[in-house]
Amino acid sequence: MEAKILHGKVVAEAVKEGLRPRIEKCIKKGVYPGLVVVLVGEDPASQVYVRNKARACESLGIYSETRCLSVDTTQKELNELVDRLNADDRFHGILVQMPLPKHLDDIEIIERISPQKDVDGFHPMSVGRLVQGQNTLLPCTPAGVLEILAYYNIETNGKHVVVVGRSNIVGKPMLNLMYQKSKHANATVTICHTGTRNMEEHTLRADILIVATGVPEMIKAGMVKDGAVVIDVGVNRVDDDTRKKGYRLVGDVAYDEVKERCSAITPVPGGVGLMTIAMLMKNTVQAAEDHVNLKNNGKK
Numbered sequence: 143m144e145a146k147i148l149h150g151k152v153v154a155e156a157v158k159e160g161l162r163p164r165i166e167k168c169i170k171k172g173v174y175p176g177l178v179v180v181l182v183g184e185d186p187a188s189q190v191y192v193r194n195k196a197r198a199c200e201s202l203g204i205y206s207e208t209r210c211l212s213v214d215t216t217q218k219e220l221n222e223l224v225d226r227l228n229a230d231d232r233f234h235g236i237l238v239q240m241p242l243p244k245h246l247d248d249i250e251i252i253e254r255i256s257p258q259k260d261v262d263g264f265h266p267m268s269v270g271r272l273v274q275g276q277n278t279l280l281p282c283t284p285a286g287v288l289e290i291l292a293y294y295n296i297e298t299n300g301k302h303v304v305v306v307g308r309s310n311i312v313g314k315p316m317l318n319l320m321y322q323k324s325k326h327a328n329a330t331v332t333i334c335h336t337g338t339r340n341m342e343e344h345t346l347r348a349d350i351l352i353v354a355t356g357v358p359e360m361i362k363a364g365m366v367k368d369g370a371v372v373i374d375v376g377v378n379r380v381d382d383d384t385r386k387k388g389y390r391l392v393g394d395v396a397y398d399e400v401k402e403r404c405s406a407i408t409p410v411p412g413g414v415g416l417m418t419i420a421m422l423m424k425n426t427v428q429a430a431e432d433h434v435n436l437k438n439n440g441k442k
């Protein structure tokens with residue numbers, strides 16, 4: 143069976159194009175969508191992510207600023223900065239780049255960001271609203287997975303979705319999205335983790351298998367049902383002397399063997415990874431629209 147390749151780039155571009163008229167509408171109403179990204183320290187990977195976020199904003203005409211703080215920033219200083227950004231009307235989205243240096247409490251920071259500006263969708267208020275099926279800013283990576291499924295018209299209604307991984311940023315929100323009574327969800331969901339016994343018993347029953355473990359190529363062909371849809375969230379560097387950089391990127395799924403078995407699959411790179419920033423842009427625009435509506439006392 144020749145698996146269909148689900149290209150994140152195509153979907154991400156479609157998402158971003160869909161935002162342009164919404165951004166114009168906000169600007170016409172006097173609100174320029176704005177995102178501020180806070181980076182503490184000099185982690186090279188985080189610096190690349192932050193640069194990519196700024197570039198995406200620029201390409202869409204979203205106002206953005208990056209606040210770079212030294213690695214020895216105190217909790218009090220970071221808290222105070224978040225308070226100022228919460229009160230700053232130029233920014234509809236605030237993103238504090240994770241991971242933070244070890245002496246800083248990431249939970250305290252996530253909870254300090256105003257839920258209205260929580261474009262990462264990690265605030266307990268956002269999580270609670272997601273669980274209750276209320277309108278909210280959704281965590282970017284799982285929302286990106288949903289967007290890929292919708293774009294490629296992959297039926298989720300009544301399907302059995304198995305999520306492998308239960309992190310707060312991918313696995314748990316993925317679970318919470320997939321069981322919602324909504325058009326692009328309404329699935330029966332199983333979630334697996336390191337405590338799961340006989341993993342393949344579960345994965346083999348998946349119509350849609352979503353993997354986010356950080357374990358390179360752990361899902362082998364024998365763990366996948368014939369014709370399943372496989373979404374690989376994993377991004378892992380593995381040593382490769384044949385590459386100039388000395389490494390290559392692989393997912394959590396053994397792509398070459400699994401693609402022979404499934405009906406559709408996301409590649410790594412080129413799959414889910416490209417969706418996260420597009421969904422961040424979408425959340426920023428949504429937060430700006432909510433701000434416009436609030437300004438107009440709910441009149442659209």
Ligand code: NDP
Pocket residue numbers: 283306307308309310311312313334335336337338354355356357360375376377378394414415416418
């Ligand atoms: P975490 O390390 O936070 O969580 C990994 C989860 O996988 C945990 O719940 C863990 O279980 C589970 N797990 C680990 N090993 C196994 C195993 N052998 N069997 C079953 N379950 C296992 O990772 P993240 O969720 O943050 O990230 C997962 C992957 O997704 C990574 O490769 C990461 O790089 C990628 N990622 C990609 C993004 C993007 O594309 N933009 C964004 C975020 C992540 P337990 O809870 O029991 O420890």
